[in-house]
Amino acid sequence: MLIVYFSSVTENTRRFVDKLQLPSVRIPLRLSDEPLTVNEPYVLVCPTYGGGASVSHENSQPVPRQVIRFLNDTHNRSLIRAVISGGNTNFGADYGKAGEVISRKCQVPYVYRYELFGNDEDVRIVRENLLSRAEHLGLNPSPA
Numbered sequence: 001m002l003i004v005y006f007s008s009v010t011e012n013t014r015r016f017v018d019k020l021q022l023p024s025v026r027i028p029l030r031l032s033d034e035p036l037t038v039n040e041p042y043v044l045v046c047p048t049y050g051g052g053a054s055v056s057h058e059n060s061q062p063v064p065r066q067v068i069r070f071l072n073d074t075h076n077r078s079l080i081r082a083v084i085s086g087g088n089t090n091f092g093a094d095y096g097k098a099g100e101v102i103s104r105k106c107q108v109p110y111v112y113r114y115e116l117f118g119n120d121e122d123v124r125i126v127r128e129n130l131l132s133r134a135e136h137l138g139l140n141p142s143p144a
């Protein structure tokens with residue numbers, strides 16, 4: 001069971017992931033940092049950064065560039081099993097949109113969305129479901 005996540009300098013996603021108390025690894029913030037490579041199945045936790053693209057039509061890319069770079073690596077992409085997205089309901093139809101885009105492009109289920117750093121109920125639901133459904137989601141490492 002591994003969580004791969006991205007979090008910007010505001011670190012809402014990091015706070016949410018920390019509360020889950022499950023093994024996790026962070027996608028580097030700076031594109032100049034050494035790229036992350038993973039070697040086991042993971043669930044991706046990704047904040048949405050489209051800026052309400054459906055309404056503004058200005059920035060149509062809700063997935064952070066750092067996450068796109070991580071997923072452009074075919075080895076990393078082959079190991080994603082599910083996506084969870086963070087966002088803010090102020091963005092209306094674009095709430096948690098990064099999860100929709102990643103789910104469609106990577107053909108994995110979009111299993112949960114939450115606001116900002118998540119509340120106690122979000123943490124309970126996500127933790128319990130990841131643990132109880134790990135095998136169903138394909139999140140257990142394959143035997144060596």
Ligand SMILES: Cc1cc2nc3c(=O)[nH]c(=O)nc-3n(C[C@H](O)[C@H](O)[C@H](O)COP(=O)(O)O)c2cc1C
Pocket residue numbers: 006007008009010011012013014047048049050051052053062086087088089091094095096097115116117
């Ligand atoms: C410039 C900007 C654009 C955002 N666009 C969206 C959006 O389109 N949809 C959404 O649900 N949340 C949007 N958000 C909210 C972030 O997803 C939310 O604050 C998230 O918790 C940030 O996570 P982080 O602190 O780990 O980077 C946006 C936030 C910022 C600062």
